[in-house]
Amino acid sequence: MTQDELKDAVAAAAIEEVRPMLGNDIVIGIGTGSTANCFIDRLAALRGDFRGAVASSEASAKRLKDHGIDVFELNEVGTMPVYIDGADEVNAHLHMIKGGGAALTREKIVAACCKTFICIADASKRVERLGNFPLPVEVIPMARSYVARELVKLGADPVYRQGVITDNGNQILDCYEFMIDDPVAMEARINAIAGVVTNGLFAARPADVLLLGSEDGVSRLL
Numbered sequence: 399m400t401q402d403e404l405k406d407a408v409a410a411a412a413i414e415e416v417r418p419m420l421g422n423d424i425v426i427g428i429g430t431g432s433t434a435n436c437f438i439d440r441l442a443a444l445r446g447d448f449r450g451a452v453a454s455s456e457a458s459a460k461r462l463k464d465h466g467i468d469v470f471e472l473n474e475v476g477t478m479p480v481y482i483d484g485a486d487e488v489n490a491h492l493h494m495i496k497g498g499g500a501a502l503t504r505e506k507i508v509a510a511c512c513k514t515f516i517c518i519a520d521a522s523k524r525v526e527r528l529g530n531f532p533l534p535v536e537v538i539p540m541a542r543s544y545v546a547r548e549l550v551k552l553g554a555d556p557v558y559r560q561g562v563i564t565d566n567g568n569q570i571l572d573c574y575e576f577m578i579d580d581p582v583a584m585e586a587r588i589n590a591i592a593g594v595v596t597n598g599l600f601a602a603r604p605a606d607v608l609l610l611g612s613e614d615g616v617s618r619l620l
């Protein structure tokens with residue numbers, strides 16, 4: 399199977415996880431990226447079975463609307479039952495690195511408002527130790543150089559993602575050469591730097607379920 403086929407297989411499995419949770423008053427949280435896009439495309443067939451979605455990016459909001467799915471502002475809805483999103487890396491504790499698509503901050507916010515986080519990923523994303531994928535950090539533009547210097551002190555090699563402005567009007571530093579032994583502690587440590595909006599470690603609030611697609615099928619990991 400190709401990587402795209404694996405992404406679609408986990409999206410199909412996620413649809414079966416979500417289907418029993420749907421109802422006329424139900425709004426669900428939806429992530430960003432190519433795997434989340436597979437999920438959105440499959441969700442279109444169920445659009446009459448639920449109220450709508452909150453999206454973690456303008457790109458996902460557009461894709462949902464193009465399928466005729468109602469998109470709500472997060473402030474319009476309360477706690478949602480489920481959030482579905484991909485990841486750039488995920489470990490055995492379901493800690494993740496996210497933000498390859500620069501949507502990390504809205505992803506973290508929407509996920510925080512959902513009872514269950516279902517991570518959907520192909521097997522290439524499963525790692526023993528987080529950090530081969532450069533950790534994204536969203537920064538207030540005026541703080542970029544200061545935050546970069548602080549990240550160097552933590553052992554990272556931060557690189558400004560040129561030409562990228564997040565949906566929140568901010569910039570991204572990607573931390574290379576930065577293997578992470580304690581994701582919960584590092585998430586808090588980076589977030590404490592003045593000027594950091596958030597970083598792409600999703601460890602304080604990991605996924606609850608991982609649907610991992612490989613040649614052997616989709617495994618469900620808790």
Ligand code: 5RP
Binds near residue numbers: 429495496497
């Ligand atoms: C976007 C993300 C994505 O979930 C992550 O980059 C995975 O993307 P893809 O499904 O395209 O591999 O965090 O900010």
